[in-house]
Amino acid sequence: MKLDPVSLTRDLVAIKSVSRWSNARVSGLVEEWFREHGFETERLDYVDENGETKVSIVGRKGRGTGGLAFFSHTDTVPGQEEDWDPYDPVVGDGRISGRGSCDMKGPLAATMAAAAAVDPGELEQPVLVMATADEEVGGGGAKQVVRESRFFSETRPRYAVVAEPTELWPVYAHKGGVLVMATARGEAAHTSTDLGTSANFLIAPFLAEMAELAKDVKRNPRYRNADFDPPTNGFNMVFDDGGTRPNVSAARCTCQIGFRPMPGDESRELMEIVAGRARAHGLEVETTHKGPFYVSPDADLVQLASRASAGRKPKTVPYGTDSIWIKDQVDELVVLGPGNIAQAHTVGEWISIDQLKEAVQIYRRMIHEICGPATS
Numbered sequence: 001m002k003l004d005p006v007s008l009t010r011d012l013v014a015i016k017s018v019s020r021w022s023n024a025r026v027s028g029l030v031e032e033w034f035r036e037h038g039f040e041t042e043r044l045d046y047v048d049e050n051g052e053t054k055v056s057i058v059g060r061k062g063r064g065t066g067g068l069a070f071f072s073h074t075d076t077v078p079g080q081e082e083d084w085d086p087y088d089p090v091v092g093d094g095r096i097s098g099r100g101s102c103d104m105k106g107p108l109a110a111t112m113a114a115a116a117a118v119d120p121g122e123l124e125q126p127v128l129v130m131a132t133a134d135e136e137v138g139g140g141g142a143k144q145v146v147r148e149s150r151f152f153s154e155t156r157p158r159y160a161v162v163a164e165p166t167e168l169w170p171v172y173a174h175k176g177g178v179l180v181m182a183t184a185r186g187e188a189a190h191t192s193t194d195l196g197t198s199a200n201f202l203i204a205p206f207l208a209e210m211a212e213l214a215k216d217v218k219r220n221p222r223y224r225n226a227d228f229d230p231p232t233n234g235f236n237m238v239f240d241d242g243g244t245r246p247n248v249s250a251a252r253c254t255c256q257i258g259f260r261p262m263p264g265d266e267s268r269e270l271m272e273i274v275a276g277r278a279r280a281h282g283l284e285v286e287t288t289h290k291g292p293f294y295v296s297p298d299a300d301l302v303q304l305a306s307r308a309s310a311g312r313k314p315k316t317v318p319y320g321t322d323s324i325w326i327k328d329q330v331d332e333l334v335v336l337g338p339g340n341i342a343q344a345h346t347v348g349e350w351i352s353i354d355q356l357k358e359a360v361q362i363y364r365r366m367i368h369e370i371c372g373p374a375t376s
């Protein structure tokens, strides 16, 4: 029963590991579990900007090069503790509930259980299982693993599976993320003196232009991709003047424009248009661009994932994963994991136990096909 992904998921969920704080405790559990189940382990860490230690664990079975690497993250979004008890996992009605059960401690448990069942002596190529930090806040753990892990560089895995919840559909493409932050600086003063300069008035013409641009972006084929549902990039705007009172001129106002680039679209051009308009209004501008993830739906690994998952057809999803940090470090990558993303980040988050158990079987088939004998 030790390979039961349900009890392992429960144990992982019971340890709070919100990205804001250290994930050292949950990583310690993963590391110990790996050792108990015949893995070699490697530990990587860094200290984040809040002074918190962030740990990623790599488990390895088998030696040599090539093979298959599974990637999951151990951090979660906040638990919303005022609305439920997110760290007291409940098993019942065919589900496990608790923060991170779906995104993505359940999927992590499935990869661990699948690889644990393998006798390393029977592997012709190695299998790696990664449990990384900080996926929800920039992917720091996955970036560190592909850059610094000794196991990863020794192994140079040919294939990677990112086990984010896809309801076990093989995913060959997802959208990326662009953020343009524009800042206006004014001068605060009480309006009775009329001596201030409102940052809000300085930024307002830019906001109006963005409202117009948003209409075009939705319709313009340059920013759409029919392989996705929805085919549009979710162009969005938020702004913040720090809650300035009506009788004060705003000292500072920021506007953030965000959207989700897709393969083959003109997202860089769109980012430059937004940044250029902001600069033309004298605003300070910062941009970040994370490209989309894409492999051919006909790639060997995607086809293998499709066969291993009872013929589920490869598809695209609109949400992002750590794939963008990993895809260039391996030959082929697919996103495939148990659970429905609609459950992620919710109060009452849960994962289906049937999905969890089926995931273990799918991953075992993939290990068997790629790395050698792994059937029981």
Ligand SMILES: [Zn+2]
Pocket: 073, 103, 104, 135, 164
């Ligand atoms: Zn996730």
